[in-house]
Amino acid sequence: MARSPSGDSLIERVVRILEAFDPDTPALTIGELAARADLPSSTTSRLVEQLVAHGLLRRDDERRVRVGVRLWELASRASPTLALRQVAMPFMEDIQAVVGHHTQLGVLDGREVLFLERLSARGAVINLTKVAGRLPLHASSGGLVLLAHAPRPLREAVLAAPLRPFTPATVTDPETVRRLLADIRHQGHALCAGFIDPAATGIAVPVRDPLGRVMAALSVVVPNDPDAWTHIGVLRTAARGLERALRAPRAP
């Protein structure tokens, strides 16, 4: 059903159109969109017209195509992951108020950490995290916490693939990462000084669902100072509060 001569389904083509947009290129002409999605202009134009009619895409004042707010609404209103974000928000605000730098909530998706939320303080240290952005599991503190508690086959697959360095401090030797993951499971937190940027330290703790499975990582990005470790207690305290809230019956 609905297959093009090249055999890809219509849904595949719609996904390629949606994937063409990113934070650096939020508005595209039909020609740019067709090139990025690797589709004929006529197909792109026809699909865009239908997606605009349903509000999933929209045309801006210059007739360029953008992602529509209706797509966000459909994706958000029944998302279990965003229910987690909603419960986590007050605890993230607590962390941010106490630590005064960036606070993030990340979940495992594929072989990366996907950030559901990020709160920032004005004038805080550099931070590569973006909401709806991703980082590799081995390089970020949140990613390492999620990898430490991931199913073994995923862990082995990540360790078997090349581990990209961001700075000289990024751990890229699989055996060293393996020991790091054991330490994280044992100590209950990850502390990554300068792994992604020499000026920043990431610290993360796991968040467990009511069945005890790690469902997310709560993390902060603070200056790369010798006393960065002092924030671990704040994160652990907030994670315990969040886990208790996740166990409580939901308010109406």
Next chain:
Amino acid sequence: MARSPSGDSLIERVVRILEAFDPDTPALTIGELAARADLPSSTTSRLVEQLVAHGLLRRDDERRVRVGVRLWELASRASPTLALRQVAMPFMEDIQAVVGHHTQLGVLDGREVLFLERLSARGAVINLTKVAGRLPLHASSGGLVLLAHAPRPLREAVLAAPLRPFTPATVTDPETVRRLLADIRHQGHALCAGFIDPAATGIAVPVRDPLGRVMAALSVVVPNDPDAWTHIGVLRTAARGLERALRAPRAP
């Protein structure tokens, strides 16, 4: 292209499947999904399979279908509306810290206000707003601010349609709403005491883009007390800060 015997396009059918999920029913069986989307089970099953393959939907442990986090990621990462939310977040936190109740950011979508964000305080007053939820324009303070600055044809269309009461205080007479909108344009804020719930007062102010067009409404929901109006200054101050941040060149 890709039309069913009944003439609806495949994209139409995918949208109907996505629309079947809502906050009260985030997980559905294929049968429930088919009934809600008004599609044959076989079509639903085939489309769900493709959407799951791309991560736009997912199966939970009980084989029920849920919205996938990939859909949220695609909808969010290049969304201009969520760029607004990102800039607004620190100012919303400022409001919440000072007022201590709910703080919301809403935009006009169709004939409703769509809430992009909501921050809540523990123990705050009742509030019907949900993130990615909607309210009618005439009943909510944010909606009235957006309606007051909407294009005239939309305003007339909303006033010509039945205006649903939520409480005895909801204004449902078109001429009274028209005067209310003029007051809102003149005074620069909306104050709605008990319009949606007798115990709550909504207060909203407009947020203007760098060209001076109203792009969003910033609002609080506070107890329905005679001194609710004292929060107007907080909202106006935060909105001015947000507008200045929207005019500033974006940080890298």
